[in-house]
Amino acid sequence: MAIAENLQKIKATLPDSVQLVAVSKTKPQSAITEAYNAGQRIFGENRIQEMQEKAEALPKDIQWHMIGHVQDNKIKYMADFVSMVHGMDKEKRLKALNKEAAKVDRIIDCLVQIHIAEEDTKFGFDYQEAEALFQKNLEEVYPNIRVCGLMGMATFTDDQEQVKREFKGLHSFYHKVKTQLYNKDYFNTLSMGMSGDYKLAIEQGSNMVRIGSSIFGARN
Numbered sequence: 001m002a003i004a005e006n007l008q009k010i011k012a013t014l015p016d017s018v019q020l021v022a023v024s025k026t027k028p029q030s031a032i033t034e035a036y037n038a039g040q041r042i043f044g045e046n047r048i049q050e051m052q053e054k055a056e057a058l059p060k061d062i063q064w065h066m067i068g069h070v071q072d073n074k075i076k077y078m079a080d081f082v083s084m085v086h087g088m089d090k091e092k093r094l095k096a097l098n099k100e101a102a103k104v105d106r107i108i109d110c111l112v113q114i115h116i117a118e119e120d121t122k123f124g125f126d127y128q129e130a131e132a133l134f135q136k137n138l139e140e141v142y143p144n145i146r147v148c149g150l151m152g153m154a155t156f157t158d159d160q161e162q163v164k165r166e167f168k169g170l171h172s173f174y175h176k177v178k179t180q181l182y183n184k185d186y187f188n189t190l191s192m193g194m195s196g197d198y199k200l201a202i203e204q205g206s207n208m209v210r211i212g213s214s215i216f217g218a219r220n
């Protein structure tokens with residue numbers, strides 16, 4: 001029952017406006033079922049094939065979010081069921097997702113990933129590139145995807161001030177895009193915050209947190 005308890009504890013601390021993505025990557029289907037039975041419906045995975053296997057086996061009302069780095073040649077394996085794709089880190093990725101979504105006659109929700117961390121191991125557009133992207137008429141260029149917001153991962157550090165700064169920067173850019181560059185009703189999601197930093201992320205304006213280990217326990 002640990003999973004259900006962890007989930008309830010975390011949910012009790014989240015404001016109503018914040019959506020919880022339960023990050024189940026590497027965890028068995030039984031762990032997802034336990035969270036599902038406790039009411040959770042949004043799950044995050046970072047490998048397309050693993051997500052596909054789980055989606056086939058588990059209840060159909062689960063909303064699967066792809067939160068990891070996406071390889072263009074694997075998008076076809078999730079195009080018919082994925083609910084949201086967080087890691088749109090390059091324009092060619094938007095193009096690839098749009099193409100696969102068209103093949104299955106869907107409009108797929110996605111988030112543009114912004115590189116906010118100091119580490120260069122993390123993926124994403126920098127602010128300038130993203131600004132140029134949102135100058136385009138994305139609905140016209142990519143009619144089979146819907147850019148619903150932004151996603152970012154802070155630097156892995158104990159320096160809370162730095163993490164806060166990075167989240168604050170992303171929130172202010174989100175606000176700018178929403179009000180000045182890409183003023184669409186559906187552009188309403190800011191995905192930032194994981195087990196170690198989600199409280200800070202919410203304080204800085206996150207409305208979607210991706211929490212794994214605090215729900216399911218540490219990964220190997």
Ligand SMILES: *Cc1c(COP(=O)(O)O)cnc(C)c1O
Nearest residue numbers: 023067194195196210211212213
């Ligand atoms: C694994 C992962 C998470 C969850 O991390 P935890 O620290 O276990 O909460 C969140 N976001 C992304 C992109 C991840 O890859």
